[in-house]
Amino acid sequence: MGQSESSPAATEKSTTIESSTTNPKSSTQTKTPSVKAKPYESKDQIIHSSIQPRHTQELKPEDILSIHEYHEIAKRKLPKMVYDYYRSGADDMTTLHDNISSYKKFKLRPRFLLKDVSQVQTKTSLLRGRGGNIDFPIMIAPTAMHRMANFEMGEKATCMASEKMGTIFCLSSLATTSLEQICHHVMESKGMKLEGEVTSPENQEKLKHHFKHWYQLYILKDRKFTEDLVRRVETFGYKALVLTVDAPKLGNRESDHHKFVY
Ligand SMILES: Cc1cc2nc3c(=O)[nH]c(=O)nc-3n(C[C@H](O)[C@H](O)[C@H](O)COP(=O)(O)O)c2cc1C
Numbered sequence: 001m002g003q004s005e006s007s008p009a010a011t012e013k014s015t016t017i018e019s020s021t022t023n024p025k026s027s028t029q030t031k032t033p034s035v036k037a038k039p040y041e042s043k044d045q046i047i048h049s050s051i052q053p054r055h056t057q058e059l060k061p062e063d064i065l066s067i068h069e070y071h072e073i074a075k076r077k078l079p080k081m082v083y084d085y086y087r088s089g090a091d092d093m094t095t096l097h098d099n100i101s102s103y104k105k106f107k108l109r110p111r112f113l114l115k116d117v118s119q120v121q122t123k124t125s126l127l128r129g130r131g132g133n134i135d136f137p138i139m140i141a142p143t144a145m146h147r148m149a150n151f152e153m154g155e156k157a158t159c160m161a162s163e164k165m166g167t168i169f170c171l172s173s174l175a176t177t178s179l180e181q182i183c184h185h186v187m188e189s190k191g192m193k194l195e196g197e198v199t200s201p202e203n204q205e206k207l208k209h210h211f212k213h214w215y216q217l218y219i220l221k222d223r224k225f226t227e228d229l230v231r232r233v234e235t236f237g238y239k240a241l242v243l244t245v246d247a248p249k250l251g252n253r254e255s256d257h258h259k260f261v262y
Pocket residue numbers: 085086087099100141142143144172173174175216244
């Protein structure tokens with residue numbers, strides 16, 4: 001399953017994002033670009049659309065305004081092989097393109113003339129309440145191998161970010177942090193360390209009320225392994241299983257074939 005059971009001790013990293021390349025011209029610039037951004041190669045253009053990101057060289061996470069700026073930072077910081085894995089899709093990336101363009105079809109219809117909007121709330125519940133409650137209607141979809149981007153924290157960092165934002169993280173079956181490690185990490189961060197057997201009534205009660213995340217599952221040919229995995233997911237308090245049914249065969253991701261070309 002590609003899961004690593006051995007994670008080094010979790011240590012919070014400095015939050016300042018620094019460039020991995022030294023560019024004396026832009027290192028003195030912060031948010032206002034005075035040089036033209038490099039044109040993107042054609043496949044990246046699909047993702048960036050027409051928005052010209054700011055220079056992100058010295059942006060701190062709290063200053064980042066858009067997904068485009070995250071993308072720019074990732075492009076500069078990550079090894080090419082890792083960046084290509086995260087940003088690409090299969091073949092001509094038609095579905096990736098469709099996914100992005102379909103969000104543009106959504107329009108927000110203001111209703112302020114008809115309603116009192118001095119108090120608004122974005123909270124919602126999932127699966128008729130049984131999937132949990134979230135502070136705003138966005139969850140974190142399952143994606144594989146976060147420790148390629150952040151070796152120390154990986155999926156723990158993503159999960160803690162979702163906790164901070166009051167939403168739900170769906171852990172991938174191809175995560176590089178085990179489902180048990182994620183659960184222990186979240187519970188400890190809330191001062192609710194699971195003592196002794198995780199199946200004890202006290203621990204199960206804590207998990208029922210204080211662990212809200214979901215788990216993504218592939219149904220593997222080894223049904224016994226799949227069943228045992230589901231039991232572990234259930235024991236560690238994951239609130240929903242997200243079945244991925246569209247991966248009987250891996251996609252032809254062209255950039256992965258070129259992974260050693262720089
Ligand atoms: C780098 C990457 C890794 C992914 N890994 C998984 C995975 O391990 N399991 C899974 O079910 N889906 C995985 N997905 C699919 C996403 O969960 C999601 O369905 C897909 O990205 C479409 O949503 P989007 O348009 O919001 O990106 C992955 C997607 C990306 C881009």
